[in-house]
Amino acid sequence: MTATLYAMDNSNSVHNTDSEALLEYVEVTTSDNPEYVVIWMHGLGADGHDFEPMVPFLGLPPDTAVRFIFPHALMRPITINGGAVMRAWYDIIEISNNKGQDEAGIRHSAGKIQALIDHEIRRGVPASRIILAGFSQGGAMALYVGLRYQERLAGIMALSAYLMFPERLQSECSAVNSATPVFVGHGTQDAVVPIALGEAAQSALQAGRWPVEWHSYPIPHSVSQPEIADIGRWLQGCFDRPPQQRNQ
Numbered sequence: 532m533t534a535t536l537y538a539m540d541n542s543n544s545v546h547n548t549d550s551e552a553l554l555e556y557v558e559v560t561t562s563d564n565p566e567y568v569v570i571w572m573h574g575l576g577a578d579g580h581d582f583e584p585m586v587p588f589l590g591l592p593p594d595t596a597v598r599f600i601f602p603h604a605l606m607r608p609i610t611i612n613g614g615a616v617m618r619a620w621y622d623i624i625e626i627s628n629n630k631g632q633d634e635a636g637i638r639h640s641a642g643k644i645q646a647l648i649d650h651e652i653r654r655g656v657p658a659s660r661i662i663l664a665g666f667s668q669g670g671a672m673a674l675y676v677g678l679r680y681q682e683r684l685a686g687i688m689a690l691s692a693y694l695m696f697p698e699r700l701q702s703e704c705s706a707v708n709s710a711t712p713v714f715v716g717h718g719t720q721d722a723v724v725p726i727a728l729g730e731a732a733q734s735a736l737q738a739g740r741w742p743v744e745w746h747s748y749p750i751p752h753s754v755s756q757p758e759i760a761d762i763g764r765w766l767q768g769c770f771d772r773p774p775q776q777r778n779q
Contacts, residue, residue, distance in 0.1 A: 572669030
């Protein structure tokens, strides 16, 4: 298993409308010639190293060749934190699924994440073998991008997160990802992103007929060992699904 920090060259992605470089990221590979990719976004104020140590504890079979991409969000001032500058996928005015959202920041980061997906496709892994994952606002971004991405993904995972703009989900979602499996996990003691927001995301996705796997844990705004075990099992299930099902 190897880990590397990458600062990438400019992307020619059709999804990336500006000429900026791809986001820097930490790459962890479980073996040579990865067949699957997990792009995992960190939470507010963290960076790509935050979930890097989790990989060995996911319990993935040794013959499962996966490349984990842990990108660093750009630095930006955060209103809810008094304007302090930190790594974030978008500004946060308040913790909410539809009020005071920094839509310009969300869309900009969405383009950056889509560019990473496109880059992995160019490296030889099809979208149907790519999973988008994230924690907190990184999980919100995983849902936002994954449900709208125009190629079929293997899965979407949102931990301690929420669904942004739920009222626009049906009109903006991608038909090719209408059956993509979604893992939603949340702590019952979360004082940062209340579990009610995670439950609302679950309900909205179930109402839209996405195959949602919901888990709650007796933890605060964090990840526990039981959740890590559930994540590893769910990831393996996404990897094991036959190609004809992934590409439908």
